[in-house]
Amino acid sequence: MLSANLVLLTALLYVALLFTVAFVGDRRARGGRLGWLQSPVVYTLSISVYCTSWTFYGAVGSAARSGLEFVTIYLGPTIAFIGWWVLLRKIVRIAHAQGITSIADMVSSRYGKSTSLAALVTLIAVVSITPYIALQLKAVATSFQVISDSGPDTLSGMHGPGAEYQIGFWIAVGMAVFTILFGTRNVDAKERHHGVVAAIALEAVVKLFALLAVGLLVVFGLAGGVGPVFEQATPQMLHAQEVFGPRWVAVTFLSAGAVICLPRQFQVTVVENVDEAHLRTAAWMFPLYLFLLSLFVLPIAIAGLNYLPAGANPDMFVLTLPIWASRHDIALLAFLGGFSAATSMVIVACIALSTMISNHIVMPLAMRLRWVSQSASGEIRRLLLVSRRVSICVMLALGFAYFRLSGNSDALASIGLIAFCGAAQVLPSLIGGLFWRQATAAGAFAGLLAGALLWAYTLFLPSFGADLVMSRELLEHGPMGIELLRPQALFGLQGLDPLLHAMFWSLSVNTLLFVLVSLLREPRPLERLQSALFVDVFRTPAEATAGLLRRSAATRDLSELAQRILGVDQAQRLFRRAARQQGRGREAPIADDAFITQLERTLAGSVGGASAHAMISQVVTGETISLDALVRIADETQRIREYSRQLEEKSRQLETTARELAQANERLRRLDVEKDHFLSQVSHEVRTPMTSIRSFSEILLDGRGVDPARADRYLRIIHDESVRLTRLLDSTLELNLLEHGEAPWELAPIDPEQVLDKSIQVCQSLAAASGVQLLEGPRVRGVTVQGEADRLSQVFINLIANAIKYNTSEAPWVRVASELRDGRYEVRVEDNGPGIRADERELIFSKFRRGWAHMQTPVPGAGLGLAISWQIMRRLGGSLTLEDASGGGASFRVTLPLVRAPA
Amino acid sequence: MKTPDPGPPRLRDAAALLPVLGTFLLMPPVISLFTGQRALAGVPLIVVYLFGVWLLLIVAAALMARRLARSGAAGPDAASAAAGPASVPEPTPGEEKRAQRPAR
Numbered sequence A: 001m002l003s004a005n006l007v008l009l010t011a012l013l014y015v016a017l018l019f020t021v022a023f024v025g026d027r028r029a030r031g032g033r034l035g036w037l038q039s040p041v042v043y044t045l046s047i048s049v050y051c052t053s054w055t056f057y058g059a060v061g062s063a064a065r066s067g068l069e070f071v072t073i074y075l076g077p078t079i080a081f082i083g084w085w086v087l088l089r090k091i092v093r094i095a096h097a098q099g100i101t102s103i104a105d106m107v108s109s110r111y112g113k114s115t116s117l118a119a120l121v122t123l124i125a126v127v128s129i130t131p132y133i134a135l136q137l138k139a140v141a142t143s144f145q146v147i148s149d150s151g152p153d154t155l156s157g158m159h160g161p162g163a164e165y166q167i168g169f170w171i172a173v174g175m176a177v178f179t180i181l182f183g184t185r186n187v188d189a190k191e192r193h194h195g196v197v198a199a200i201a202l203e204a205v206v207k208l209f210a211l212l213a214v215g216l217l218v219v220f221g222l223a224g225g226v227g228p229v230f231e232q233a234t235p236q237m238l239h240a241q242e243v244f245g246p247r248w249v250a251v252t253f254l255s256a257g258a259v260i261c262l263p264r265q266f267q268v269t270v271v272e273n274v275d276e277a278h279l280r281t282a283a284w285m286f287p288l289y290l291f292l293l294s295l296f297v298l299p300i301a302i303a304g305l306n307y308l309p310a311g312a313n314p315d316m317f318v319l320t321l322p323i324w325a326s327r328h329d330i331a332l333l334a335f336l337g338g339f340s341a342a343t344s345m346v347i348v349a350c351i352a353l354s355t356m357i358s359n360h361i362v363m364p365l366a367m368r369l370r371w372v373s374q375s376a377s378g379e380i381r382r383l384l385l386v387s388r389r390v391s392i393c394v395m396l397a398l399g400f401a402y403f404r405l406s407g408n409s410d411a412l413a414s415i416g417l418i419a420f421c422g423a424a425q426v427l428p429s430l431i432g433g434l435f436w437r438q439a440t441a442a443g444a445f446a447g448l449l450a451g452a453l454l455w456a457y458t459l460f461l462p463s464f465g466a467d468l469v470m471s472r473e474l475l476e477h478g479p480m481g482i483e484l485l486r487p488q489a490l491f492g493l494q495g496l497d498p499l500l501h502a503m504f505w506s507l508s509v510n511t512l513l514f515v516l517v518s519l520l521r522e523p524r525p526l527e528r529l530q531s532a533l534f535v536d537v538f539r540t541p542a543e544a545t546a547g548l549l550r551r552s553a554a555t556r557d558l559s560e561l562a563q564r565i566l567g568v569d570q571a572q573r574l575f576r577r578a579a580r581q582q583g584r585g586r587e588a589p590i591a592d593d594a595f596i597t598q599l600e601r602t603l604a605g606s607v608g609g610a611s612a613h614a615m616i617s618q619v620v621t622g623e624t625i626s627l628d629a630l631v632r633i634a635d636e637t638q639r640i641r642e643y644s645r646q647l648e649e650k651s652r653q654l655e656t657t658a659r660e661l662a663q664a665n666e667r668l669r670r671l672d673v674e675k676d677h678f679l680s681q682v683s684h685e686v687r688t689p690m691t692s693i694r695s696f697s698e699i700l701l702d703g704r705g706v707d708p709a710r711a712d713r714y715l716r717i718i719h720d721e722s723v724r725l726t727r728l729l730d731s732t733l734e735l736n737l738l739e740h741g742e743a744p745w746e747l748a749p750i751d752p753e754q755v756l757d758k759s760i761q762v763c764q765s766l767a768a769a770s771g772v773q774l775l776e777g778p779r780v781r782g783v784t785v786q787g788e789a790d791r792l793s794q795v796f797i798n799l800i801a802n803a804i805k806y807n808t809s810e811a812p813w814v815r816v817a818s819e820l821r822d823g824r825y826e827v828r829v830e831d832n833g834p835g836i837r838a839d840e841r842e843l844i845f846s847k848f849r850r851g852w853a854h855m856q857t858p859v860p861g862a863g864l865g866l867a868i869s870w871q872i873m874r875r876l877g878g879s880l881t882l883e884d885a886s887g888g889g890a891s892f893r894v895t896l897p898l899v900r901a902p903a
Numbered sequence B: 001m002k003t004p005d006p007g008p009p010r011l012r013d014a015a016a017l018l019p020v021l022g023t024f025l026l027m028p029p030v031i032s033l034f035t036g037q038r039a040l041a042g043v044p045l046i047v048v049y050l051f052g053v054w055l056l057l058i059v060a061a062a063l064m065a066r067r068l069a070r071s072g073a074a075g076p077d078a079a080s081a082a083a084g085p086a087s088v089p090e091p092t093p094g095e096e097k098r099a100q101r102p103a104r
Helices: A004-030 A038-050 A053-082 A088-098 A103-110 A115-148 A164-183 A194-223 A226-231 A246-261 A264-271 A275-296 A299-306 A312-325 A328-369 A379-407 A413-435 A443-461 A472-477 A487-492 A498-520 A525-535 A555-566 A568-581 A595-609 A609-619 A628-635 A636-700 A708-740 A753-772 A789-805 A863-874 B011-026 B028-034 B045-081 B093-103
Strands: A549-552 A621-625 A748-750 A771-775 A784-787 A813-821 A824-831 A881-884 A891-898
Touching: A004 A328, A038 A194, A038 A264, A038 A275, A053 A275, A053 A299, A053 A312, A053 A328, A053 A413, A088 A103, A088 A264, A088 A275, A088 A413, A088 A525, A103 A115, A103 A264, A103 A328, A103 A413, A103 A443, A103 A525, A103 A609, A103 A628, A103 A789, A115 A164, A115 A264, A115 A312, A115 A328, A115 A379, A115 A443, A115 A609, A164 A194, A164 A328, A164 A379, A164 A555, A164 A784, A194 A226, A194 A275, A194 A299, A194 A312, A194 A328, A194 A621, A226 A299, A246 A264, A246 A299, A246 A413, A246 A498, A246 A748, A246 A789, A264 A312, A275 A299, A275 B045, A299 A312, A312 A328, A328 A379, A328 A595, A328 A609, A379 A555, A379 A595, A413 A443, A413 A498, A413 A525, A443 A487, A443 A498, A472 A487, A472 A708, A487 A498, A549 A595, A555 A568, A555 A595, A555 A609, A568 A595, A636 A708, A636 A784, A708 A863, A748 A753, A753 A771, A753 A789, A753 A813, A753 A824, A753 B011, A784 A789, A789 A813, A789 A824, A789 A891, A863 A881, B011 B028, B011 B045, B028 B045
Parallel strands: A771 A813
Antiparallel strands: A549 A621, A748 A784, A784 A891, A813 A824, A824 A891, A881 A891
């Protein structure tokens, strides 16, 4: 036998170890050395809080009583986890995207951040979990008594009266201290409790190790192999014939739901998840953990039934078998395993529930009753932390009270499955919310409320036994003698296992009301927004959701709010980061939609989605939800239509591009032809004078028979042709400079009329020589334009000279006029010559084009004049165009922007 | 437009259907087929079946998780490479610059 003091000392040392591990884990995390703390293995081990002392000791008891049924408790989670791709992955992704802090927060966020839903889920959780905590205290107390009892009936595993309460009390105190120390350090529930996780991972290892040790001892130490163990089992022991009934299916379903919906499971699986990839590992590693944990349950149960005295408590076989075999070391290890299972459950459940109570019950009350002042920074943070610490103490006190009240009755024995059934009430709203857009808050509330009431009436309250909560009279004959309302045979449904009976009524009414009430009414805009974000979490990219919720606020108000909740330091860090992201450096960030949404998410991590939304709503103005955008991201058909519309638009754009390319290609081809033309023209123009220069110089070189007068004439021709050649090359160069010249001209205000007068004077002699009458039309005087006199004069002379030179009319005249039109100065040069052919008009300003080329006039000219003039006008900011002339000839128009109109 | 789920569709469907297979094998009536009196190496058939299926499910989940992890890394790249329209001829290098401008 082990002395009570030795067991107590071991337990205390173990608790000290847990505190040390938690402390070291916290220190490491604080120093940024996360390492193994963030590994998928630790994550998986932390999920094993699922295995409480109820499963540690109770699984063997269940196996001894009803054979294989114990497996269902593990099969459910196995199926839920190997199906992670469908459900858990979606929940984890949403929780990351929305900053979810608890199962209540998840449900409330889905249904438009409803405060009442969150409070209801919290209430259900607290009511169903507190007895569960009591069960853990009782298990530890009983196991302590069993292992340290020196009485003769130790092997019976029955607890004696008395002292166990003391143990239970001190365990409760210890757990409260641990949880408050390591579980309520940060107000942000999304921040991982590294110390707690480290301690729980250690406890998970101890649990598994202890059960495996007992199992190996039984199989290979006592029975001598696997075969011999099962030989000792009676065929009836497995209950193989009747166990695979409705209860098998129901309990598997309940435990699959519980591993997701139980607050502590949601806490470790979803809230404390730091990396979605960890879920992939846990998907097979956690089922493997459960597999190993249940591998030796049957052998231990068989051995217990065979070796231990008849009537021994099967729930304590794990402990009493090693004692029977006088292996006290293993008995102590088993005790520590059970202790670990109990404490880890209590710790995580307390953290999860205290977060829920503070966020979903205390916080909304505080806001409504104005407990917190509006200005003090960090006030809400203090309120949250204090309320979490107080609720941890209250829950443990309640748990202890339950334990004390229920005494030695077996009332607590079945609380595990009863709690599962209570947690499963969340399932319809949760799953429905993840896959059904139309689900509304009203539906979820109605379903949850009805389901929870039915669960309490048919299962939870009756489980305390007759006359504790419900009178025997009520249990047996219904309230006020109405037989139809008997808690365990509601509406005359008899002959069913109480668990199945309660599960049937609560879950079916829950689901039915959820669906029916949801169908009654369209969801409110915020519900629709959240439903789109939840249901389509894998399809909706983050940027698509940014513009959905439009609201505005003063940055100062937001900053005050953030400081009240997060404290000054963290709030300032958040705002500085946002300012950097907006590219505003040290200035305050702009309170745009994206920033407000980001702030709300951050606050939601501390106070829960509903409270965060309510707080933000107090400081923002004009919250509108863009219904169009909502429909666009929510509606599947709309989405496809949108996609095909985008495709069409893209193909239209491509068509336009192709057409533009074809046009550009055509232009390039024309330019290419023009360039060839230009080259051949230049060669031609250069060749003509060159030919005459060459032939005349050859004659002169020949020397004989050329009289001096003739030689003189030839030399003059050679000189004239050289001058013409030089002029041609000069013009080409000038044109080139005009076309590609970089240096801008220095324009000055000039009087264009003076320039025009001078140009007309210059051309007078040419006109007289050609017999052309130079007429002056109406003129506008006192105008100032921006320009360069020499260049402008070059254009005028070119135009007038062309008009004179190519005029082949009988009575040729050229008229020059100027006017103001549309705020521009215009000069018109008209003639009564042959005009320009329509097909030539487009190309008249190109190089080497003589508009009159078709006429084969002998007049010399390189054909560059008009091209040069056009370029000059372009660079002066004006234009040169060809118009239809009234007199049948050509009419050129020069325009220039005005600087000053005539006074 | 849409963030692609990692992994080829076959693998994703298999991952989604694995729990359905597990439920089928571990629930009545299928499981009731193995409740006979026979034993394998001294262990009742039903125990062997139950724990065997359980272990197989775990192994299958582990293999799938590994393959999903591997294909998940390559998923988004493969999807974006296939996004270009196939019907439009590729522009020649000289035209590329011009072609891009009107598209913006």
